[in-house]
Amino acid sequence: MEILELIRSNLLTPIILFFLFGIVAARIKSDLKIPEAISEFLPIYLLAAIGLHGGIEMRNTGFENMLIPMFVAIGLSLLFTLNHYQILRRIGKLNIFDSYALASTYGAVGAVHFSVGLSFLNNHGVTSEGYIAAILAVLEPLAFIMAIFLTNMAVSKQIKAKKKSFEGDGGSACIDVGLRQTQAKLFQVLHESITGKAIVILLGSIVIGYMIGEEGFGSIRIVFDEMFTGAIVIFMIEMGIIAGKRLDDIKKVGIFLTAFAIIVPVFNGTIGVVVSTMLGLSIGGAVMFGLLMASASFIAAPAVLRHAIPQAKPSLYITSALGITFPFNIIVTLPILFTISVFLHTGEEVIGLFQYVAEVFR
Numbered sequence: 001m002e003i004l005e006l007i008r009s010n011l012l013t014p015i016i017l018f019f020l021f022g023i024v025a026a027r028i029k030s031d032l033k034i035p036e037a038i039s040e041f042l043p044i045y046l047l048a049a050i051g052l053h054g055g056i057e058m059r060n061t062g063f064e065n066m067l068i069p070m071f072v073a074i075g076l077s078l079l080f081t082l083n084h085y086q087i088l089r090r091i092g093k094l095n096i097f098d099s100y101a102l103a104s105t106y107g108a109v110g111a112v113h114f115s116v117g118l119s120f121l122n123n124h125g126v127t128s129e130g131y132i133a134a135i136l137a138v139l140e141p142l143a144f145i146m147a148i149f150l151t152n153m154a155v156s157k158q159i160k161a162k163k164k165s166f167e168g169d170g171g172s173a174c175i176d177v178g179l180r181q182t183q184a185k186l187f188q189v190l191h192e193s194i195t196g197k198a199i200v201i202l203l204g205s206i207v208i209g210y211m212i213g214e215e216g217f218g219s220i221r222i223v224f225d226e227m228f229t230g231a232i233v234i235f236m237i238e239m240g241i242i243a244g245k246r247l248d249d250i251k252k253v254g255i256f257l258t259a260f261a262i263i264v265p266v267f268n269g270t271i272g273v274v275v276s277t278m279l280g281l282s283i284g285g286a287v288m289f290g291l292l293m294a295s296a297s298f299i300a301a302p303a304v305l306r307h308a309i310p311q312a313k314p315s316l317y318i319t320s321a322l323g324i325t326f327p328f329n330i331i332v333t334l335p336i337l338f339t340i341s342v343f344l345h346t347g348e349e350v351i352g353l354f355q356y357v358a359e360v361f362r
Helices: 003-011 014-027 036-061 063-091 096-107 111-123 132-161 169-195 197-224 228-245 247-278 283-294 300-308 314-346 348-361
Strands: none
Touching (some): 003 014, 014 111, 014 228, 014 247, 014 314, 036 228, 063 283, 096 132, 096 247, 228 247, 247 283
């Protein structure tokens, strides 16, 4: 199926249509909004459903089978975060704080992206390796911790560079205080990232899914399986409303950041699909792996970065991730990644090349 046709058919799915409906509702200044109680409940429900399926899949396939894909995903996430920073700092000429905040936002992963990706595959009758949900849980805080560590290292270097301008014990005391604050901030971010409700519910559900298996899941299947798509549809209305309200902010991020928010996710996602295919993941698994690499965090990012890198402008990383990347990813990038994955898995010459490369690495 051609990419344009796949994009067109994707536009006509309930999830995308309700997302666009939310944008329209926001633009006409309707008073439509999702009740706060439901808004709080839906992300927890979606993460629980993803985690349960992931835990069951881990039990069926074996924990050891996910180790290599997980370590590769960690390596790519860190590599992409560093690459994002270089692009934003050197080409975009952004300051250190905005560069690291945006780099971590696009190095992290988005649970909402993941939910939409699962629904997209389901619409096409394609399954994926459920243990990718565990990779989602691991990658969620990773890029933030790395970016914040590097930011604090840069600030520490600036503090040390000014040491010569201070004389006596007063200067040393200032340096010590600055370093202690850096260490405290890192510990706080690490704690908040790991104990945040998104990670806790996802990891907890993975463990529960692993423990109960297929038999235990049968009694709750109607809630966490058959109702999954319907819950995403309602959630997409809210995401559309939020994105619609931020459309006016797009002009604030500028042409460079708009291009960055579109090109970089497609590039990262394509690399993710190619690498995961070489690792032996299925068509759907490669799409979900690539989508993790392509996604940007717009839920966890504001909560973490506002405290960890307060000097960074939230209008940049929230608007670019939610107002530009998210709509583009679920409408355009997903079909592109799916098409690439199908081609890589069905092209005999490509499969032969990947098998050869796999044998070399073994």
